[in-house]
Amino acid sequence: TFSDFLENRGGFHLAGASVEGTMMLEELPVDRPLCLLFGNEHRGLSEDAKKICDFLFSIPLYGMVESYNLSVSAAITLYDYLKRKRLALKQDGDFSEEEYLAEKAHYYVRSLGAETAQALLSKAQEFI
Amino acid sequence: TFSDFLENRGGFHLAGASVEGTMMLEELPVDRPLCLLFGNEHRGLSEDAKKICDFLFSIPLYGMVESYNLSVSAAITLYDYLKRKRLALKQDGDFSEEEYLAEKAHYYVRSLGAETAQALLSKAQEFI
Numbered sequence: 001t002f003s004d005f006l007e008n009r010g011g012f013h014l015a016g017a018s019v020e021g022t023m024m025l026e027e028l029p030v031d032r033p034l035c036l037l038f039g040n041e042h043r044g045l046s047e048d049a050k051k052i053c054d055f056l057f058s059i060p061l062y063g064m065v066e067s068y069n070l071s072v073s074a075a076i077t078l079y080d081y082l083k084r085k086r087l088a089l090k091q092d093g094d095f096s097e098e099e100y101l102a103e104k105a106h107y108y109v110r111s112l113g114a115e116t117a118q119a120l121l122s123k124a125q126e127f128i
Numbered sequence: 129t130f131s132d133f134l135e136n137r138g139g140f141h142l143a144g145a146s147v148e149g150t151m152m153l154e155e156l157p158v159d160r161p162l163c164l165l166f167g168n169e170h171r172g173l174s175e176d177a178k179k180i181c182d183f184l185f186s187i188p189l190y191g192m193v194e195s196y197n198l199s200v201s202a203a204i205t206l207y208d209y210l211k212r213k214r215l216a217l218k219q220d221g222d223f224s225e226e227e228y229l230a231e232k233a234h235y236y237v238r239s240l241g242a243e244t245a246q247a248l249l250s251k252a253q254e255f256i
Contacts, residue, residue, distance in 0.1 A: 062210065062220055064232065072203040075196070079204045082190065092190055104192060 006052060009035065013054040016045050017073055021058035025077055028057050030085040036077060041070050134180060137163065141182040144173050145201055149186035153205055156185050158213040164205060169198050 006014075015028055016037040028034065037053060039045030050056060059068060059076055068076065086092055095103065109117045134142075143156055144165040156162065165181060167173035178184060187196060187204055196204065214220055223231065237245045 062214070064235065068203070069199075071197075071199055075200040075203040076207045079207060086190070107192065 014052060015055040015057055016050055016053035017059060017077060018045055018050060018053075018056045019058060019067075020050070021056040023055060023057050025057050025059050025080050026084075028055065028081055028084075030081065030088045034081075036074075036081070038070055038073055038077075142180060143183040143185055144178055144181035145187060145205060146173055146178060146181075146184045147186060147195075148178070149184040151183060151185050153185050153187050153208050154212075156183065156209055156212075158209065158216045162209075164202075164209070166198055166201055166205075 012033050012035045013029075014037055015034045017039070034055075037045060037049060039049065045053075057077075059073055061067070093100070112120065140161050140163045141157075142165055143162045145153075145167070162183075165173060165177060167177065173181075185205075187201055189195070221228070240248065
């Protein structure tokens with residue numbers, strides 16, 4: 001569960017998107033692993049969620065814009081944060097080739113479901 | 129129509145988002161007025177649309193991402209482009225207060241429809 005994740009999160013810091021943020025998106029630190037939290041589109045993050053966050057950050061709004069929907073909030077946040085992170089790392093990501101392969105395999109298995117993945121894998125052996 | 133707009137577009141340059149872009153989003157020039165074009169989510173911009181563009185730009189993709197949907201493409205493009213534009217202008221926008229007011233009024237009238245807007249305006253006079 002999410003609570004288990006929080007209790008065992010090791011080096012992860014929690015960064016929550018909130019209009020009450022005390023830092024701007026552009027100030028989110030890129031020197032440590034972050035888990036980004038986004039709240040419900042109408043009510044934002046719950047009080048409990050905000051309390052456990054290590055950082056609360058705001059996405060800048062200009063002109064007639066009063067808020068962003070969840071997809072746009074996540075898009076802007078990941079674009080800005082990962083761009084700065086890549087600059088800091090001086091490479092495109094922090095996975096080794098091994099880890100990248102494992103993530104990709106895990107992603108495919110979750111997408112397909114274990115049963116379909118197993119069937120496909122068995123069948124694929126015939127073509128290798 | 130859109131063709132009329134194109135013929136009379138004066139100082140506007142057309143910048144189209146395309147995977148065939150010859151420049152990256154981060155290179156879009158902020159020193160002139162741009163009209164940003166985004167294509168259909170499945171087929172992208174038509175050949176005709178690409179032909180009339182002054183610039184074709186790509187949004188960078190990293191990791192396992194193969195494409196962005198329209199909303200995310202527009203969000204990332206506007207976030208990056210307007211951020212650099214504000215920096216270049218050294219202010220939040222290039223509207224005068226007068227122009228900003230006019231845009232806002234125009235926006236409300238379009239949102240409400242002329243008839244509802246007229247009725248509301250007449251009624252509002254009573255409270256001023």
